[in-house]
Amino acid sequence: MNYKRTKYFTISKKRKINYFFLNNKSQITVVFFHGFMSDMSGAKPRSIQGFCSKKKLNFLRFEYSGHGKSTGKFVEGNISKWTNEAKKLIKSKVPKNKKLIFIGSSMGSWIALNLLPIFKNKISAFVGISSAPEFLEELMWKKFSKKIKKIIMTKKIYNVERGKYSYPITKQLIIDGKKNKILNSKINLKILITLFHSLKDEVVPLRFSKKILRMCKKSKRKLIKIKNGDHSLSRKVDLIKINNELNRIINCI
Numbered sequence: 001m002n003y004k005r006t007k008y009f010t011i012s013k014k015r016k017i018n019y020f021f022l023n024n025k026s027q028i029t030v031v032f033f034h035g036f037m038s039d040m041s042g043a044k045p046r047s048i049q050g051f052c053s054k055k056k057l058n059f060l061r062f063e064y065s066g067h068g069k070s071t072g073k074f075v076e077g078n079i080s081k082w083t084n085e086a087k088k089l090i091k092s093k094v095p096k097n098k099k100l101i102f103i104g105s106s107m108g109s110w111i112a113l114n115l116l117p118i119f120k121n122k123i124s125a126f127v128g129i130s131s132a133p134e135f136l137e138e139l140m141w142k143k144f145s146k147k148i149k150k151i152i153m154t155k156k157i158y159n160v161e162r163g164k165y166s167y168p169i170t171k172q173l174i175i176d177g178k179k180n181k182i183l184n185s186k187i188n189l190k191i192l193i194t195l196f197h198s199l200k201d202e203v204v205p206l207r208f209s210k211k212i213l214r215m216c217k218k219s220k221r222k223l224i225k226i227k228n229g230d231h232s233l234s235r236k237v238d239l240i241k242i243n244n245e246l247n248r249i250i251n252c253i
Contacts, residue, residue: 009089011065017085018069019062021093022052028124028250029058029098031090033108036135037167039068043234044105044129044242051243055250058098062089064111075157075168078176079107079136083114090119099253101246103127106204106231107135113212114180116187124253125192126219127246130231131212132204136177139204140169183208187216192252194222194245196233203231 008016020040030052032045040061052059064082065072094100100122104112109131116123132139140160141149151158156171193216195209206225213221224245229238 006069008070009062009092011085011088015065015072015085016070017062017065017089019060019089019093020049022049022057022059024052024056024058026057027097027099028101028253029060029094030101030103030246031094031112032059032061033086033102033104033112034061034063034067035106035108035130035132037067037074037165038105039063041068042232043239044232047239047243048103048246051246055247057250058094060090060093062086075170075173078173079110079114079180080176083111083180086111087115087118090115094122096122098122099124101125101127101249101253103129103242103246104131105129106132109133109212110135110180110182113182113187113215116189116191120189123189123191125194125249127242127249128193128195128209128212129233129242130197130201130204131195131209133208133212134177134181134183135204135208136169136174137181138208141174141177183211183215185215188218189216191216191219192222192249193219194224194249196224196226196238196242196245198226198229198231198233200226200228201231 006020045061063070066074066077102112109128110133160167197206197209
C-alpha cells in the first residue's frame with residue numbers, strides 16, 4: 001500500500017492542505033482527524049487505511065495547516081481555522097451521496113464534533129479515540145500559573161514543555177478555543193458513537209469521553225475503556241480493537 005500518494009487542497013494563497021483520498025467508489029467514506037501537533041502518517045491512520053482498503057471503503061486523511069506537510073504556520077492556526085479547513089476539504093472531495101464515518105484522535109475529536117451538525121444529513125457514525133474537546137481551556141489554561149498566563153497575554157506565546165515535546169501556545173489559540181466550547185451543548189443526531197479511552201491516559205482524563213456521551217443522548221453510544229495503553233492508543237492490540245469496532249459499525253449502518 002502506497003502512503004505517499006498525497007495531494008494538496010488549496011484553502012487560500014497561504015494555506016494548502018496535505019491529504020490522501022482512497023476512492024474505492026464505496027457508499028461509505030471514513031474520515032480521520034489527527035491530533036494536536038500530530039499528522040496523518042501515524043499508526044492509527046495507516047491501520048485504518050489498511051482496513052478500508054481491504055473492505056473496499058473510501059478513506060480520507062489529511063493534515064491541518066501548520067501540521068505535517070501542509071503549508072502555513074502552526075502558531076497562526078486554531079480550532080476554528082482547522083475545523084473550517086476540514087469542512088472545505090470534505091465537502092470538496094467526498095461525493096454528496098456518501099455516508100460519512102468520522103474518526104477523531106484527541107484534538108481531532110473536537111474538530112470532528114464541531115462538524116457533526118454541518119454534515120448531519122450524511123454522518124452515520126463517530127469514533128473518538130482519547131477524545132479531547134476543549135483541552136485548551138480545561139487541560140492547559142485552567143492549569144497554567146498566573147505567571148504563564150501573563151506571558152501568554154503579554155508576549156502572545158508560551159512554549160509548554162511536555163516530556164520531549166514543546167507546544168507553542170498562543171494567545172489567539174486560547175481565545176479561539178474559548179469560542180469553540182461544545183461540551184455543554186447537545187448533538188441531537190441518531191448516529192452510532194463509539195469512544196475509546198485508556199484508563200491510564202495521562203494526558204486526557206476519561207471524563208472527557210463521558211461528557212461527549214452526555215452530549216449525544218439520541219445516539220447509540222458506546223464507551224470502550226482500555227485498561228492499559230497510553231494516550232495515543234497506537235499499540236497493535238489497540239489498532240485491532242479500533243478496526244474491529246469500525247467493522248461492527250459498517251455492518252450496522
